[in-house]
Amino acid sequence: MTQYMLSVHHDDSGPDWAATATPEQMQEVFAAVESFNQELRDGRSWVFAGGLEEPSNATVVDATGAEVLTTDGPYAETKEHLGGFWVVEAPDLDAALELARRGSAACRGPVEVRPFQSE
Amino acid sequence: MSDLETVFRAEHGRVVAALARRFGDLDLAEDATSEALVVAAERWPDEGVPPSPGAWLTTVAGNKALDRIRRESRRKDKYAEALMVTDDSPPEPTGPVEDDRLRLVFTCCHPALAPENRVALTLRLLGGLTVAEIAAAFLVPETTMAQRITRAKQKIRVARIPYRIPRAEDLPARLSAVLAVLYLVFNEGYLGSSGRMQRVDLTAEAIRLCRQLHEMVAATPSLSPQPEVDGLLALMLLTQARSRARVRDGVLVSLDEQDRTLWDADLVDEGHRLVRGCLAVDRPGPYQLQAAVNAVHTDALDASMTDWRQIVQLYDRLRRLAPGPVVELNRAVAVAEVDGPEVGLALVEPLPLQDYHAWHAARADLLRRLGRSAEAREAYDRALELAGNDEERAWLRARRDRL
Numbered sequence: 001m002t003q004y005m006l007s008v009h010h011d012d013s014g015p016d017w018a019a020t021a022t023p024e025q026m027q028e029v030f031a032a033v034e035s036f037n038q039e040l041r042d043g044r045s046w047v048f049a050g051g052l053e054e055p056s057n058a059t060v061v062d063a064t065g066a067e068v069l070t071t072d073g074p075y076a077e078t079k080e081h082l083g084g085f086w087v088v089e090a091p092d093l094d095a096a097l098e099l100a101r102r103g104s105a106a107c108r109g110p111v112e113v114r115p116f117q118s119e
Numbered sequence: 120m121s122d123l124e125t126v127f128r129a130e131h132g133r134v135v136a137a138l139a140r141r142f143g144d145l146d147l148a149e150d151a152t153s154e155a156l157v158v159a160a161e162r163w164p165d166e167g168v169p170p171s172p173g174a175w176l177t178t179v180a181g182n183k184a185l186d187r188i189r190r191e192s193r194r195k196d197k198y199a200e201a202l203m204v205t206d207d208s209p210p211e212p213t214g215p216v217e218d219d220r221l222r223l224v225f226t227c228c229h230p231a232l233a234p235e236n237r238v239a240l241t242l243r244l245l246g247g248l249t250v251a252e253i254a255a256a257f258l259v260p261e262t263t264m265a266q267r268i269t270r271a272k273q274k275i276r277v278a279r280i281p282y283r284i285p286r287a288e289d290l291p292a293r294l295s296a297v298l299a300v301l302y303l304v305f306n307e308g309y310l311g312s313s314g315r316m317q318r319v320d321l322t323a324e325a326i327r328l329c330r331q332l333h334e335m336v337a338a339t340p341s342l343s344p345q346p347e348v349d350g351l352l353a354l355m356l357l358t359q360a361r362s363r364a365r366v367r368d369g370v371l372v373s374l375d376e377q378d379r380t381l382w383d384a385d386l387v388d389e390g391h392r393l394v395r396g397c398l399a400v401d402r403p404g405p406y407q408l409q410a411a412v413n414a415v416h417t418d419a420l421d422a423s424m425t426d427w428r429q430i431v432q433l434y435d436r437l438r439r440l441a442p443g444p445v446v447e448l449n450r451a452v453a454v455a456e457v458d459g460p461e462v463g464l465a466l467v468e469p470l471p472l473q474d475y476h477a478w479h480a481a482r483a484d485l486l487r488r489l490g491r492s493a494e495a496r497e498a499y500d501r502a503l504e505l506a507g508n509d510e511e512r513a514w515l516r517a518r519r520d521r522l
Contacts, residue, residue: 093279093280095284
């Protein structure tokens with residue numbers, strides 16, 4: 001089994017789906033994601049998952065120099081940011097891609113699949 | 120190509136595929152196969168080619184791989200971790216052509232790999248072409264091509280792209296990725312985007328791989344029928360059949376001016392048989408329809424006997440299945456034969472193909488037939504600027520100068 005990170009990327013340059021969605025639509029997405037999470041647990045693919053707060057709430061800590069630098073984040077000033085992720089266990093890439101397909105449909109966003117390094 | 124090289128190329132995919140399955144490591148499979156080929160090159164000229172060269176090479180390559188694993192046994196644990204995901208179920212008992220190559224095709228053409236990397240990996244592992252040959256065929260530096268292949272193999276290992284035939288529900292999409300790779304290889308060989316127009320090595324390789332795929336699918340009852348595979352093979356054969364008539368003294372010869380006695384009658388027959396088989400299955404797809412267009416062309420003993428109405432009908436179906444400006448252009452050219460150049464030109468003009476030399480060439484020809492010589496000349500000039508290979512340029516120049 002290999003662990004994969006399925007990460008959800010939000011594009012700030014386009015129309016913000018979350019900003020324009022009605023509360024009912026938001027509820028639908030939450031319910032779909034929760035139901036997908038339950039499928040992951042039932043199928044023993046679940047390792048961890050979570051949604052992240054807005055990147056403006058991030059803080060960067062840099063201890064590579066003599067002094068520790070603490071700055072208001074995010075680290076990368078990009079149009080895209082990480083919105084949340086799943087860590088799943090899958091026997092191979094095809095199985096991970098199938099989980100990503102279901103996750104993408106549930107959260108209504110593109111999902112990047114990336115394998116973790118083996119120990 | 121020498122006889123030995125022909126055997127090596129034909130057997131390369133089979134040997135790599137068998138080793139990949141046994142050891143779960145593409146690099147090891149490829150290296151051990153190369154070592155086995157060196158042994159064969161030393162011994163076969165004196166001892167003769169063994170009755171079953173593929174089995175011989177697989178045995179020798181298997182021993183080479185075991186030697187290497189023993190030599191590097193301290194890396195063994197690392198090794199076990201890095202193994203590819205292989206399907207341990209025995210292959211379906213499907214007769215003599217059954218082998219592991221089908222799995223390898225699907226691994227090499229996996230949608231998680233970049234399209235240009237799929238092409239390179241397929242030609243290297245299944246086609247047995249050297250990195251230098253593939254680099255030369257696609258006009259990129261050898262280091263770039265080597266990098267592409269290395270990167271693709273690394274992704275297969277690290278991301279664990281499986282080495283197996285896809286599930287039934289994924290099969291049509293995955294098969295179409297494989298066909299797209301073979302189609303691309305064939306087209307680059309048939310109408311080079313730069314340099315020489317025809318690259319026989321690439322067309323021959325695409326046909327050989329497509330034939331293998333066709334045989335493997337036919338021999339695997341759970342997979343067949345897949346008429347698009349037959350369609351692509353027919354399309355390649357019917358196109359290749361005309362290759363001897365396509366160039367004369369370094370100048371392209373257009374279809375209507377070709378000496379049809381130069382066409383390869385065996386390839387035409389085989390292509391027509393495949394197209395008839397597709398009609399019987401009655402599940403048309405883009406490759407089958409393009410093959411059918413070529414079957415109509417190769418049915419005509421003389422260009423004037425071409426059934427253009429039927430060709431227009433086939434393009435009508437093709438534009439519904441696979442819409443796009445290039446299909447519209449080809450359809451417009453056929454319509455011009457039925458309804459006249461004016462109607463054809465009206466269809467050609469609005470297409471968004473200003474950067475495509477064939478659009479300018481088609482436009483130029485229609486303008487010429489309408490007697491609008493000045494505009495035709497301009498269109499030929501533009502086509503000449505955009506055309507990628509010498510033979511097409513020579514043909515366009517001759518057409519322009521005949522105005």
